[in-house]
Amino acid sequence: MKLKNYLLAGTALVALSFMAACSEDDTVSNGNDTETPEGNGNESNDDVIVWPADTVVTLTNHYTVPEGKSLIIKEGAQIIVSTDGVGANHAPVEFTVNGNLYCEGTAEKPILFSVPQDERTEANALAGLWGGIVATSTCAEMLIDHTIIEYTGGQVISGSPAANANIYTAGDDAYPQITTDNINGHYVITNSILRNGWSDGIYLMGGNAIIANNIFAANGYDGAEAVNVKAGCVVDVAGNVMFSPNTNGLKLSSSGQSEDRNMAKIQAYNNTIINAGWRRDGGKGGCVYAEKNALVNVFNNLMVNCKFRAMTPNYDQPNNPDEGYCSQSVIDYNYYASGTQKSDIVFEDESGVAYSWEGYAYKHKNYYEGVVDAHSIITKSEAECAVNDPKFVNFPINDVALTDYIYQDAWDFHVQADSPVLTGAYDGNDEAMAPYFGTEGLKVNGQTYTSPAVEARYGAYGTK
Numbered sequence: 001m002k003l004k005n006y007l008l009a010g011t012a013l014v015a016l017s018f019m020a021a022c023s024e025d026d027t028v029s030n031g032n033d034t035e036t037p038e039g040n041g042n043e044s045n046d047d048v049i050v051w052p053a054d055t056v057v058t059l060t061n062h063y064t065v066p067e068g069k070s071l072i073i074k075e076g077a078q079i080i081v082s083t084d085g086v087g088a089n090h091a092p093v094e095f096t097v098n099g100n101l102y103c104e105g106t107a108e109k110p111i112l113f114s115v116p117q118d119e120r121t122e123a124n125a126l127a128g129l130w131g132g133i134v135a136t137s138t139c140a141e142m143l144i145d146h147t148i149i150e151y152t153g154g155q156v157i158s159g160s161p162a163a164n165a166n167i168y169t170a171g172d173d174a175y176p177q178i179t180t181d182n183i184n185g186h187y188v189i190t191n192s193i194l195r196n197g198w199s200d201g202i203y204l205m206g207g208n209a210i211i212a213n214n215i216f217a218a219n220g221y222d223g224a225e226a227v228n229v230k231a232g233c234v235v236d237v238a239g240n241v242m243f244s245p246n247t248n249g250l251k252l253s254s255s256g257q258s259e260d261r262n263m264a265k266i267q268a269y270n271n272t273i274i275n276a277g278w279r280r281d282g283g284k285g286g287c288v289y290a291e292k293n294a295l296v297n298v299f300n301n302l303m304v305n306c307k308f309r310a311m312t313p314n315y316d317q318p319n320n321p322d323e324g325y326c327s328q329s330v331i332d333y334n335y336y337a338s339g340t341q342k343s344d345i346v347f348e349d350e351s352g353v354a355y356s357w358e359g360y361a362y363k364h365k366n367y368y369e370g371v372v373d374a375h376s377i378i379t380k381s382e383a384e385c386a387v388n389d390p391k392f393v394n395f396p397i398n399d400v401a402l403t404d405y406i407y408q409d410a411w412d413f414h415v416q417a418d419s420p421v422l423t424g425a426y427d428g429n430d431e432a433m434a435p436y437f438g439t440e441g442l443k444v445n446g447q448t449y450t451s452p453a454v455e456a457r458y459g460a461y462g463t464k
Contacts, residue, residue: 051077053109061086062094062131062161067138070100070445075146076109081130083115085154092154092175094131094161097139102445105146107191113149120151125405126221128153128198132175134162137182137206141444144178144189152177153198153221167205176200176228177219180207183232183261186442188449189214195407200224201245206232206261210437210451213239213460218405220246223280226273229253229294232261236435236451237268239460241413242276244405247285249273249306254294257321264294267435269301270452272413272460274395277307277359278343278402282350283366286311286359290329293321297433298331300425302390302459305339305356305402310373311366330433331372333426335458336360337390338379339398356402357381377424377458391419393464414461421458428454 049065051057053074060082065071073079081093095113105111114120115129132152135142154175156168163170167181176199180187185207194201195217202211204227216226219242226242228251229235242249249271254264268288277285286308290296298310310331317324338356346354353359361380379388389397393412415421426433435451442449455462 048072050074053077056080058082059093059095060084062091062096064096064161065099065101067098070102071097072102072104073111074104075106075111078112078114081113081115083119083129087159089157089159091157091160092129092131094175095133096161097133097135097142100139100141100445101133101135102141102143103145103147104143105192107146110193111147113147115151124151125196125218126153126198127151128155128174128221130154130175131156131160131162132177132179132197134167134175134179135181135185135187136165136167139180139182139185141185142180142187143444144192147192149177149192149194150196152196174199176203176224178202179205180209181205182207184208186444188442188444190449193217194219194226198224200228201226202228204229204233204235205256206230208437208442209233209235210442210449211235211237211240212452214241215407216240216242216245216249217407218244220279223247225249225251225289227251229264229266230255231257231264234265234436235267236437237266238270238435238452240271241460242271242273243407244275244279245273245277247277247280248287248289249276250288250298252288252290252294252296252298254292254321254326257293263321263326265436266294266296267433267451268296268298269433269435270455270457270460272302272304273306274304275306275400275402275404276303278345279405280307281347283364284311288331289313290325290331291323293319293324293326294329295326296329296331299333299433300454300456300458301334302421303334303336304390304397305400306336307353307356307359307402308362308364309336309360309367309378310334311364312368312372313366315366315368315372332375334373334376335388335390335421335425336376336378337388337397338385339400340382340385341398341400341402343402345403355382357385377420388420390421390459391416413459414464415459417463419463422462423457425457426454427456
């Protein structure tokens with residue numbers, strides 16, 4: 001399948017003007033596969049490594065935060081990853097976290113994980129140039145706050161640390177931007193940008209997590225999702241904008257469930273998912289995919305110009321850990337908006353869907369009319385497009401190509417005061433729908449983080 005490639009460079013989502021403030025004197029080189037050497041701006045003691053504010057760290061080899069140690073990365077730091085790879089087979093550089101990782105960026109000075117600036121090009125947008133952040137089964141805590149992670153998705157090959165650790169399979173897998181694998185871990189990913197990845201934005205194979213108030217863009221080349229959850233996870237996903245994931249914004253699965261790994265439990269609410277599924281062939285893809293007995297509550301989300309609605313395969317096999325849909329799940333009170341533009345990629349030999357409203361109305365085998373999305377607003381005809389327009393402050397809902405994945409800084413997904421998405425949503429009173437970490441929260445590095453409250457509107461943002 002040939003896809004359009006678009007430039008998602010350093011100016012696409014957040015201006016990286018702070019880069020000019022760093023000098024070569026700040027650079028810390030790494031080449032020993034364990035930890036950055038002391039000195040050259042790196043602060044360390046027996047248990048804690050600190051990369052100071054505005055430091056430039058150049059990684060030319062795999063980097064590992066050792067088990068029992070913590071790495072703190074301060075605001076404005078840049079981690080620039082070589083694309084040459086490691087060893088004779090050029091294994092993509094991997095950032096492995098066996099200990100703890102705390103990325104403490106700010107709105108004014110986000111942390112950056114990227115490749116050299118001259119390689120942040122249109123041609124490399126989904127090329128998968130390095131291995132991403134892999135939090136292993138010994139990673140107890142991770143904070144990713146005000147952090148940009150981009151150009152990941154390198155192929156896992158023989159000799160890759162994740163292959164040696166049996167996390168991924170050499171020759172079969174590509175690195176997500178963030179991976180977790182500790183069912184007891186505490187992970188908070190917030191206020192961050194995850195873009196330009198061959199594979200998933202976040203792949204959770206275990207842990208308790210808050211994923212809130214992030215922007216995802218251009219996640220997945222020929223598959224993959226913005227957020228992909230498996231068994232052994234308890235997760236709140238709220239307030240995120242997900243633009244043009246290749247397949248779904250949310251893939252929610254209890255795959256891998258066992259005596260050791262409990263059923264996946266996810267509350268997904270007040271997210272905005274745009275342009276999902278159009279770059280994926282076949283009958284999959286579109287916004288939300290809930291499978292294999294995951295306990296999910298998906299509500300008050302705003303789906304815009306997605307290819308299909310929420311899907312629940314094997315709905316007729318309830319509570320079957322291998323295949324079925326969890327009968328306690330609720331997927332409802334969502335809002336499906338559509339523009340009037342036609343996709344420039346139409347798989348005629350499969351669904352033949354060419355318009356978003358057409359995909360929402362499609363008689364898909366994984367739609368369950370009257371049960372899933374029973375109270376949702378669903379645009380099913382071209383005539384309903386204008387009526388159900390969410391009235392964003394600035395997003396041309398009828399103009400942006402359905403297969404585009406370049407995110408424009410000028411877009412504003414807040415809505416106007418007379419937007420229809422401000423009324424009719426779930427009001428948040430049912431205890432079963434409450435965020436898992438809305439009250440007691442998750443403690444990471446001594447600080448307690450709580451999930452956003454449920455807002456009685458559709459989407460990530462209300463009015464300004």
